[in-house]
Amino acid sequence: MSDSEKQTMATKVVDKMYNNDPFSQWLGIERVKDGAGDSVLRMTVRKEMLNGFAIAHGGITYSLADSALAFASNGYGQMAVSVETSISHTAQVKEGDALTTSVREVSLTRKIGVYYIDIHNQNQELVATFKGTVYRTGKDWFPE
Amino acid sequence: MSDSEKQTMATKVVDKMYNNDPFSQWLGIERVKDGAGDSVLRMTVRKEMLNGFAIAHGGITYSLADSALAFASNGYGQMAVSVETSISHTAQVKEGDALTTSVREVSLTRKIGVYYIDIHNQNQELVATFKGTVYRTGKDWFPE
Amino acid sequence: MSDSEKQTMATKVVDKMYNNDPFSQWLGIERVKDGAGDSVLRMTVRKEMLNGFAIAHGGITYSLADSALAFASNGYGQMAVSVETSISHTAQVKEGDALTTSVREVSLTRKIGVYYIDIHNQNQELVATFKGTVYRTGKDWFPE
Amino acid sequence: MSDSEKQTMATKVVDKMYNNDPFSQWLGIERVKDGAGDSVLRMTVRKEMLNGFAIAHGGITYSLADSALAFASNGYGQMAVSVETSISHTAQVKEGDALTTSVREVSLTRKIGVYYIDIHNQNQELVATFKGTVYRTGKDWFPE
Numbered sequence: 001m002s003d004s005e006k007q008t009m010a011t012k013v014v015d016k017m018y019n020n021d022p023f024s025q026w027l028g029i030e031r032v033k034d035g036a037g038d039s040v041l042r043m044t045v046r047k048e049m050l051n052g053f054a055i056a057h058g059g060i061t062y063s064l065a066d067s068a069l070a071f072a073s074n075g076y077g078q079m080a081v082s083v084e085t086s087i088s089h090t091a092q093v094k095e096g097d098a099l100t101t102s103v104r105e106v107s108l109t110r111k112i113g114v115y116y117i118d119i120h121n122q123n124q125e126l127v128a129t130f131k132g133t134v135y136r137t138g139k140d141w142f143p144e
Numbered sequence: 145m146s147d148s149e150k151q152t153m154a155t156k157v158v159d160k161m162y163n164n165d166p167f168s169q170w171l172g173i174e175r176v177k178d179g180a181g182d183s184v185l186r187m188t189v190r191k192e193m194l195n196g197f198a199i200a201h202g203g204i205t206y207s208l209a210d211s212a213l214a215f216a217s218n219g220y221g222q223m224a225v226s227v228e229t230s231i232s233h234t235a236q237v238k239e240g241d242a243l244t245t246s247v248r249e250v251s252l253t254r255k256i257g258v259y260y261i262d263i264h265n266q267n268q269e270l271v272a273t274f275k276g277t278v279y280r281t282g283k284d285w286f287p288e
Numbered sequence: 289m290s291d292s293e294k295q296t297m298a299t300k301v302v303d304k305m306y307n308n309d310p311f312s313q314w315l316g317i318e319r320v321k322d323g324a325g326d327s328v329l330r331m332t333v334r335k336e337m338l339n340g341f342a343i344a345h346g347g348i349t350y351s352l353a354d355s356a357l358a359f360a361s362n363g364y365g366q367m368a369v370s371v372e373t374s375i376s377h378t379a380q381v382k383e384g385d386a387l388t389t390s391v392r393e394v395s396l397t398r399k400i401g402v403y404y405i406d407i408h409n410q411n412q413e414l415v416a417t418f419k420g421t422v423y424r425t426g427k428d429w430f431p432e
Numbered sequence: 433m434s435d436s437e438k439q440t441m442a443t444k445v446v447d448k449m450y451n452n453d454p455f456s457q458w459l460g461i462e463r464v465k466d467g468a469g470d471s472v473l474r475m476t477v478r479k480e481m482l483n484g485f486a487i488a489h490g491g492i493t494y495s496l497a498d499s500a501l502a503f504a505s506n507g508y509g510q511m512a513v514s515v516e517t518s519i520s521h522t523a524q525v526k527e528g529d530a531l532t533t534s535v536r537e538v539s540l541t542r543k544i545g546v547y548y549i550d551i552h553n554q555n556q557e558l559v560a561t562f563k564g565t566v567y568r569t570g571k572d573w574f575p576e
């Protein structure tokens with residue numbers, strides 16, 4: 001596939017995933033960039049996402065990163081499912097903070113992909129770092 | 145502290161955490177048991193928690209486990225913050241599934257606690273297994 | 289396969305793995321039990337395994353757990369390779385300590401297995417807890 | 433501290449750690465660079481480090497990364513202990529391969545440090561990626 005065909009495929013897959021994803025929509029996730037092995041997502045933290053410390057619940061940044069993992073790893077047009085993920089929360093996230101993902105594809109074999117996903121706030125401060133491992137099933141999103 | 149004083153402290157701390165936690169409330173988390181080093185939580189998966197595969201977004205089970213980690217590790221009356229967490233999603237979670245946490249405190253030192261948290265559905269099937277490490281700050285929730 | 293056939297297969301696979309494994313032998317690993325999804329290993333910490341704090345290097349307990357993961361997950365007779373592993377060192381390990389593994393197979397699907405492996409010392413104290421995820425290739429150890 | 437004082441401190445700490453570390457010496461670890469939050473280590477894989485697949489045992493790359501974590505996080509002159517580590521083995525390591533660490537300090541607070549450590553072989557191929565979280569005890573290596 002050419003780069004432009006790759007891009008078209010990634011957008012087509014993530015369109016299909018995102019348009020049927022009520023939770024990503026509840027989070028207010030906005031897609032800045034789709035890609036094969038890449039996904040830039042942005043969201044703003046709302047009051048209903050806070051925990052008992054008045055900071056974002058750990059599940060919010062995890063969910064954002066997990067969506068980026070799903071979009072990036074499925075962006076090749078082949079189905080991939082998460083098998084292991086971990087996250088470290090490195091700075092507090094407050095109401096109104098705008099969060100952005102950046103994905104690094106560390107390793108990609110026929111069957112396994114490994115991704116690091118950092119989340120920064122509007123001040124370019126790292127608030128969470130996430131590692132995700134996916135299993136690639138070999139099934140196409142759009143079989144010909 | 146006696147067992148009954150420990151239980152009272154755990155409930156007092158988790159009351160304070162939970163009553164000011166809009167996201168745990170959005171999730172519909174119900175506290176079945178509070179404890180020092182323990183937390184049994186239950187929730188039912190709603191349509192708005194699903195992802196593009198029509199199963200629960202990975203962030204939902206993560207959030208449930210992360211709340212159980214926070215409640216269990218703070219239940220001693222001393223503040224604890226998460227430093228590293230990981231989760232494996234081992235079976236699909238569907239709309240209407242009722243999820244329950246079970247916490248195993250693997251290790252507890254003055255400064256660090258390690259917890260395994262399993263999540264089962266209404267058929268006692270394991271749907272996720274979570275590992276959380278917390279740093280214990282030494283600050284009391286209710287200084288005398 | 290009957291239980292006894294399963295046991296025979298596990299022993300046959302682990303014999304083959306262990307007999308060609310110079311590092312497990314350097315560690316002095318002794319096989320107490322082979323099994324499909326199980327592996328009890330024992331070893332004694334020697335002076336050359338210590339680090340700059342005069343306690344066992346973190347790599348020693350990791351290596352023991354990683355061998356148990358390989359033996360347990362390959363014990364079904366089908367090749368399995370590690371895709372992600374994590375370990376927490378929960379107590380100091382000293383020269384002369386006798387370490388034993390206990391394996392819990394958390395989840396096993398056609399393609400992915402998840403294992404928790406605890407390591408205790410001779411006083412039944414937990415010194416490390418390990419989580420391992422394997423990918424099952426579908427290739428048999430002894431094709432007919 | 434000036435940069436040169438920092439460098440002197442890092443070398444002094446790692447000298448003390450390494451000179452009393454029989455396992456790092458057994459591994460044949462060579463220090464290419466010491467630093468506050470950094471550590472470049474190099475080692476060559478020997479026959480006795482292989483496993484039953486005739487590739488390096490997972491414990492070898494783990495041990496190399498774990499040493500780099502210890503050296504980098506203690507390089508500030510303050511004692512730090514590992515609380516959680518994980519590793520993904522992304523390519524096979526063979527006898528004779530020369531492995532090098534590169535450390536990224538992701539986050540550093542007064543009490544917690546998070547590090548990513550990649551290991552490459554002599555062909556600049558990534559063979560393992562490691563994540564380590566340390567607890568900083570507040571004790572100085574060389575109290576005045």
